[in-house]
Amino acid sequence: MFALTSIKGIGRRFANIVCKKDYKDGKHSQVVSNALDMKLRDDLERLKKIRNHRGLRHYWGLRVRGQHTKTTGRRGKTVGVSKKR
Template sequence: MNGVAMSSGQEFKYIVRLFGQDTDGRYKAAYALAMVKGIGYNTAKGILLKAGLDPNKRLGNFTDAEIKKVVALVSSKRIEGLPVWMYNRRSDYESGTDLHLVTSDLLFYAREDIEREKKVKSWRGIRHSLGLKVRGQRTRTTGRTGGTVGVRRSKQGQQQQQQSK
């Protein structure tokens, strides 16, 4: 069975639904949880340890109650006991608290931040609205869009060049 050990009395789940997306149950829990947008490996390991679960256990071996425990812990946006530096949204603009966002919430907050920057016409907002690089990268040679632009030679110029050779 592809090297996946079965626990006694419980059926192995090959696909586990986490935060609205299907996750492979054959992966170890920490790696499977890290597949969710907004959760990295170290954060996943911290979440599982705070929930009292083994991060090396396969996700498919978890009971429904254990999966609900993990989902409830992450859905609260504040994971008690997790160091603040592990959160992906420190000192939120509106509430001022530290949050950990996942999936569509993370995308929504990022888009909202960009729109706020555009609205106040900050430097970053202007760069976003113009579609230019925002974080100080060089733009002289990289990040060019559109077709290549070069010097176009006329037929007379080509003929003169061949005659001079």
């Protein structure tokens, strides 16, 4: 079970299901590894293409899931204070 969880996209729960029944005969469709990366990228591109709120937040590099952004997650552009002359 633990060897399966080292593969990207397979968690402990799905690894238990795979261990209990044959993977080829089963009817579960689990996306793993490179296919998972490709699916996530395609989903984000689709959201950006239809100008969805989530897609735009991804495009702008902002938080997507409703987190507050006033004080937390300040990364990227840094604005420094200029010295007095």
